[in-house]
Amino acid sequence: KAGVTQTPRYLIKTRGQQVTLSCSPISGHRSVSWYQQTPGQGLQFLFEYFSETQRNKGNFPGRFSGRQFSNSRSEMNVSTLELGDSALYLCASEVNGGDTQYFGPGTRLTVL
Amino acid sequence: GQQVMQIPQYQHVQEGEDFTTYCNSSTTLSNIQWYKQRPGGHPVFLIQLVKSGEVKKQKRLTFQFGEAKKNSSLHITATQTTDVGTYFCASGGSQGNLIFGKGTKLSVKP
Numbered sequence: 212k213a214g215v216t217q218t219p220r221y222l223i224k225t226r227g228q229q230v231t232l233s234c235s236p237i238s239g240h241r242s243v244s245w246y247q248q249t250p251g252q253g254l255q256f257l258f259e260y261f262s263e264t265q266r267n268k269g270n271f272p273g274r275f276s277g278r279q280f281s282n283s284r285s286e287m288n289v290s291t292l293e294l295g296d297s298a299l300y301l302c303a304s305e306v307n308g309g310d311t312q313y314f315g316p317g318t319r320l321t322v323l
Numbered sequence: 324g325q326q327v328m329q330i331p332q333y334q335h336v337q338e339g340e341d342f343t344t345y346c347n348s349s350t351t352l353s354n355i356q357w358y359k360q361r362p363g364g365h366p367v368f369l370i371q372l373v374k375s376g377e378v379k380k381q382k383r384l385t386f387q388f389g390e391a392k393k394n395s396s397l398h399i400t401a402t403q404t405t406d407v408g409t410y411f412c413a414s415g416g417s418q419g420n421l422i423f424g425k426g427t428k429l430s431v432k433p
Contacts, residue, residue, distance in 0.1 A: 244421070253411075253423065254411065256422070312421060316364075
């Protein structure tokens with residue numbers, strides 16, 4: 212099976228802009244979780260989607276949002292970008308949730 | 324909320340030395356998972372422990388789950404340069420999501 216794919220791999224934006232990241236899970240996986248990884252804060256959970264519904268949400272401001280499509284592909288959106296949003300954004304898929312997570316390669320976002 | 328604390332944050336070893344990272348929680352964990360992230364890479368699942376006192380081995384890696392299911396450890400025997408990376412423990416949160424420790428970054432000097 213193909214692994215989790217994320218696009219784009221690298222992104223440079225300026226403050227105030229918005230960005231959309233995409234994640235395609237492993238075939239048959241219905242749960243997609245998003246994480247923000249920074250050197251100082253480690254892996255922080257953003258949200259999880261399952262069957263097109265947000266099932267869990269971390270402690271991030273409303274500028275961070277996501278959605279999942281019927282084919283389980285997921286997108287996350289960050290509006291009004293801030294310098295502190297610079298990070299590696301990882302998505303992970305799993306069959307149902309609470310299982311082993313399979314991570315994608317991540318999208319490296321730099322906000323200037 | 325539930326947290327998993329991981330120590331040490333960094334570990335520098337000489338090739339051939341052993342390495343251990345510890346994961347602790349104030350609450351009982353339903354399970355513990357371990358992931359490895361190579362420099363520039365993404366976390367990769369290593370193993371899951373579920374039972375109290377469980378011990379699992381993968382070649383030079385030994386994983387343990389404490390009797391009280393509040394702590395876990397990963398021990399690497401005779402480290403190699405290929406072991407370099409950050410090791411994360413993670414456990415299921417009350418809402419079904421995974422909660423990750425902050426990781427232990429291992430560097431190995433050849």
